[in-house]
Amino acid sequence: MTLLDAETWQGKIYLDGWISPTGGTRAVVSPSTGAELGVVGVASVDDVLRASTRAAEAQKDWARRTPEDRAAVLRRAGDLWNMHAAEIELWSVREAGSIAAKAALEVHTAANECYEAAALPTHPSGSVLPSNDERWSFARQRPVGVVSVIAPFNFPLILSIRSVAPALALGNAVLLKPDPRTAVSGGVALVRVFEEAGLPAGVLQLVNGGVDVGEAVVSAPEVRVVSFTGSTAAGRKVGELGARHLKRTHLELGGNNALIVLPGADLALAASAGAFGSFMHQGQICMTTGRHLVHESLHDDYVAALAEKAHHLPVGDPETGQVALGPLIDAGQLQRVDAIVHDTVAAGATLAAGGSYTDLYYSPTVLADVHTDQRAWAEEIFGPVAPVLAFASVDEAIEVARGVEYGLSLGILGDVGAAMRVADAVPSGIVHINEQTVSDEANAPFGGVAASGTGSRFGGAAANIDAFTETQWLTVRPEIATYPF
Structure with a gap:
């Protein structure tokens, strides 16, 4: 069986395993020939809510894993991208209309994103603060919980993995919603790699679908952070919905x-x-x-x-x-x-x-x-x-x-x-x-200003830690403090 054997994912979504969705199915179509390449499952809003609830449960155990354990999963994922490169690249060519060099770049970058993310679990996760009181004072980074990742069709693998990998490495669970037109190379491939890499069940959920599913992965109660890559028009809607539900939204949008x-x-x-x-x-x-x-x-x-x-x-x-x-x-x-x-x-x-x-x-x-x-x-x-x-x-x-x-x-x-x-x-x-405008590296901060987004939220330890953790203030005294009441 190959990594992307159709018997595994055909007509299904991934919710603690490959299951039949309640939202129907959608054909995977080649833009080059119009041929049908397969069929993916389509989630309903109820599927998304179940996936979010389960992800929140699984995240607690995942966050308690040792840094070494989480890093090992990310390193194995990086190795798997390289091991299965030819198969995944072919899917990118057929499903996204990629030329061979672009498809190879996507898989190479996916591996590097995982290797870079593997360093995040052991990255310093806070600082010691001065205090006027007799206590220790700390600022520490904690996982946000559940992160929703919404990715577009053009570089479906890179634009998914650059959020999925660091979010997982930092102890979060992820709901992944790829573009329906590239649901295999931008969704199924990621789930299969992390499945084989040993990621625990429930920590990564795949919910394919359209606008209703996109709205649900933003508004689901357990979701704390939304990472969206897409058009400026769609990004404005995601930002508005996220603000209404008090979700932190990272928006990487269009460019001219x-x-x-x-x-x-x-x-x-x-x-x-x-x-x-x-x-x-x-x-x-x-x-x-x-x-x-x-x-x-x-x-x-x-x-x-x-x-x-x-x-x-x-x-x-x-x-x-x-x-x-x-x-x-x-x-x-x-x-x-x-x-x-x-x-x-x-x-x-x-x-x-x-x-x-x-x-x-x-x-x-x-x-x-x-x-x-x-x-x-x-x-x-x-x-x-x-x-x-x-x-x-x-x-x-x-x-x-x-x-x-x-x-x-x-x-x-x-x-x-x-x-x-x-x-x-x-x-x-x-x-x-002295270079043209198209370039990206896994360790470099990436993001735009004004109508191009909300700043650098991807790439490099600082940007990723800022994007996918919460800062908590923690104080410690040797004994209970005295108060005037």
Whole structure:
């Protein structure tokens, strides 16, 4: 039996084991071919409430496990991602439309997330505070209890595991709700890995479903923290619901990220970076380069070089061919991308490359002569589209880069001195100098500002401990204190 053998999970959810749900089933469909790959179970609201209650019970014993025990489970999970990499990568290719390199990156990162999380149980969990009284005074970090993780379709494994692994390592239980379109690579795979790694029953629950299930994993009484990754529009709703129920919500949301090409930058290297930033995984990444600001001295040559790359990047089924771009996730996403491109061209932009599609395969697209009030510049596209705008001075580039509501990732190419000035002036959770906008590491803080989210809540010990623990004040006296009453 393989790790993801369909007999294990077909038509089921994971609630203390693989069981039949009360919410029905949903087909798993390949965006590349339209073929049905399997069937997952769909949870009902009642299933979510049962899962939350059981998770709260199981969490108590899990939190009492020694740091060594919890760390061992996380290390075994990391090893299992590597052992079963080929099988999991194939599911990412077929279910998420990933090219082989992107699928391999997801599994590699999942292993690293578990290895990084394995260090959290033995990380210092508090500090000694000075006190004016005759007592010891401590601030200590305690598990929050039950954490709900809601993850999207684009990097379903990474964007689930980066919350699931540290939350578990720190002694919490987890309710995992993946995107329904990637419920295997973003849900089943995680449960199977942790099942094989020896995680006790009940500590990780898988509840597939739609909006009703998403609302239930936020509002369930036992849930104390919600970790959400997705669109800004959906994130606002999650944040509102969490606030109503007094839940702490960590929101990693959309981005409309700028790549600034400064005067004197190497044109060939800049165009390569720009192409990767805009076209990697069909532009379906929150960190995608959504805006190219290019100095006027380089603008025309940059557009030509970027368009040349777009013309020659192969697009097709990543399971059957060596391609650079696979399909968009579904017809709704494709229609939105195409509408933004054609609305922008109708508003005066020039189509330098692309702008066409077959089935769900959208060709890499370059738009020149773009203005800041056009859709392709002002909105997050989430497709393989590179809008390019010229600037005359660094001050102008800063002003234009700041001119959207998002603040996730910023790339600056060229002179480091000028780039440092830009980095200090443009609000962004992430800044890369002489790199494009798409990058992530398990030990690095990750998150955006403004409409891109509530700050760095993922990656690195400090961010993870802050995200998935509560701070408790604890005092100790040698004997009972005396009081004037």
